[in-house]
Amino acid sequence: MSKSRFALLNNPNYTRLYLAGASSELGSFITETALMLLVFKLSDNDKSYLGLTRAVFLLFLTIGGILGGPIGNLKNRKHILIFCDVVRIPIVASLMFLQSPDAIVWMNGLIALFTGIFNPSRQAMINEIVPQQQIKKANALFGSTFATLHLVGPFVGAWIFAQTSRIHEIVAIDLFTYFIGIWFLSRLQYRPRPKMQELQLKFFDELAEGFHYLKKRIDLISMFLNNIIGGFIIGALIPLLLPFMQENLNAGEKEYGVILSIFGLGGIVGGWVSHRLSLHFKTGSVIVTSIVIEPFMMAWWILNSNLYVAYLIFFIWGVLVFTRIPTQLNHISETVPDSVLSQMFALLDLAFVVPNISSGILLTMIANDYSTYDVLKVSAIMFAILIWPRLFFKEMRSLYKSTAPRVERYSETK
Secondary structure (H helix, E strand, O other): OOHHHHHHHHOHHHHHHHHHHHHHHHHHHHHHHHHHHHHHHHOOOOHHHHHHHHHHHHHHHHHHHHHHHHHHHHOOHHHHHHHHHHHHHHHHHHHHOOOOHHHHHHHHHHHHHHHHHHHHHHHHHHHHHOOHHHHHHHHHHHHHHHHHHHHHHHHHHHHHHHHHOOOHHHHHHHHHHHHHHHHHHHOOOOOOOOOOHHHOOOHHHHHHHHHHHHHHOHHHHHHHHHHHHHHHHHHHHHHHHHHHHHHHOOOOHHHHHHHHHHHHHHHHHHHHHHHHHHOOOOHHHHHHHHHHHHHHHHHHHHHOOOHHHHHHHHHHHHHHHHHHHHHHHHHHHHHOOHHHHHHHHHHHHHHHHHHHHHHHHHHHHHOOOOOHHHHHHHHHHHHHHHHHHHHHOHHHHHHHHOOOOOOOOOOOOO
16 A cells, blocks of 8 residues: 555544444454354355355345445434444344354344445545545555455454354454444544435435436446446355365365455455556546456366465455455546435445345355355356456446546545
8 A cells, every 4th residue: 555545544534434444344354254164164064054144144234235325325424333333242242152053144144234334324434534636545545454454354263263163252353343443433523514405315215316327327337237247256156165175175264264365465456456557547447357357267266276376366366356346436436426425335335245145045055956166167157258248338338438527526624
């Protein structure tokens, strides 16, 4: 991360939001990795439970995201963020006492519900507390930081679980990060952006307005389609990553944590790459180029049988994904008006997680009937077929050219 991006931390409001988000995300990454290992263990290595865990988590995350966009546009976002952190504390604490994989799956889903409500408001707040000319750097710093946490979190979670075979220490770390986040958020000096009374629409009116705006933007439709396709494919890859490594790479729980961390290491580089490319290329061209390369990476992953080569593949894949993610946020931040900004961020998450849920549900039905290799091989083929031909379609070309006009953004600079 460059010094110019760290200079954003001179903005006290952004610093508090940044540290609050970073602390809670670290705990979440540690816990999420350990919960997958715990559920797999308690279910006697039942692969269908991995799909169920992912599907339930993302289902509730999606519901939260749908609620979070309109709520964030109508209520004080600072209060929403604090409320979500407070509510998640007793839910996370309950994981210490649960021994049923079913109970853990559904409690994890409840945590995801409030995470989904939390995320759109946090993202939209960046556009309110950071001057417009620094929004790209702010998104890149968040993206790079979360990539760093993705490097540390899975490794710590997998290592602690491999050593202890229990969740107690991991939950304690997660709870501590929530308290840190609440402290920083409570000190944030935040004034909601001015709103005209006639813009205080009802809940479903807000959602309808977001969908109505999306239909007008063929470039955003293309970007959302990419998220839908990627979401479905990743929905198969992530739950089956652990059994694939055990069956095809002769790896265990620690190696599972290592490869997720290496993906995060690639993400750190990807955040830097996103920022550098944004200085020379249009956002749409970066997004399209990244998503076109990703099917190559999945095919390489499936065909590979060497653990160290697998580490390299996931590093490169992390670079691509974390180049694309902050660039997508920049594309929305630059071209979407305030009135539908929260909805676009929420719908962007929705476009990824709904197919992810569908894929996870499908895995609960077929994971034990087909080999892990065959399921992932078919997924890789689908990935290529659904991405590459669209390079010749109008919607993908529109995204690549990035012709949407920029919008003026109100920001709170105190």
